[in-house]
Amino acid sequence: MLSRKLSIIVIPAIALVLFTFNLARANLVTNGGFEIYTGTTPKDFLINVQPTDWSGGGFDFIDAPGTADDFSDALPVYPGFPATSPQGGNFVQADSTPTFAQPITQTISGLTAGQSYTVSFYQAAGQGAGDSGATTDQWEVTLGSSTQYSSLMSIPQSGMFPWTSQTLTLSADNTSDLLSFIAIGSGGVPPQIFLDGVDMEPSVPEPSALMLLAGVGTVLAVGRIGRRACAKRAGVAA
Secondary structure, eight states: OHHHHHHHHHHHHHHHHHHHHHHHTOOOOSSTTOOOBOSSOSSEEHHHHOBTTOBOOTTEEEEOTTOTTOTTSSSOBOTTOOSSOSSOSOEEEEEOOTTTOOOEEEEEESOOTTOEEEEEEEEEEEOBTTOOSOEEEEEEEEETTEEEEOOOEEEOTTOEEEEEEEEEEEEOSSSEEEEEEEEEEEESSOOEEEEEEEEEEEOOOOHHHHHHHHHHHHHHHHHHHHHHHHHHHTTOOO
């Protein structure tokens, strides 16, 4: 009987806390798919397309689906690059050449200093048409002073690396920090790197934290049941 009463009280309490936590995990990045913009129509330099809430420079582009390997546009990659990303719609293309690589940034508000955040996104890469030699590419991702790197993509000569999902964990310094992506290329002529579907949420609690939550709920439930039992023995309505 006691275990049944505990489950009736504890399980809904834990579910409510987890539901509340999931509500708080809404994406903190706005326009993570680069669909909202002013200025010219993609494909064009990011400073001309001007995606809402994002900033960039150098050879950072916003591409429309099917334009990454379109030879009528600037900096095409070799044919075979997917027309669309897993996110769909527009995506970022950036030149990894150190001379031209510039960060793509957004200021993120509503943070908690010291809190860990999960940053997820899609990445891909392709060798620039006309360039040769195998090379590698990845994103350097920074939140405030916290930096992580996406998985390294190896691009064969005249080839590409398909879209893959990435998940990194970074920590906030302040209630508002700059989220930054910058292309890091290597090899003879660095390739073009792509970005889409940027999402940032508070990291999921560790299992130990959930166990602690369950323990607190159990203690509270036992206390409540005990008070009711004492009240009944004393002839007082629970």
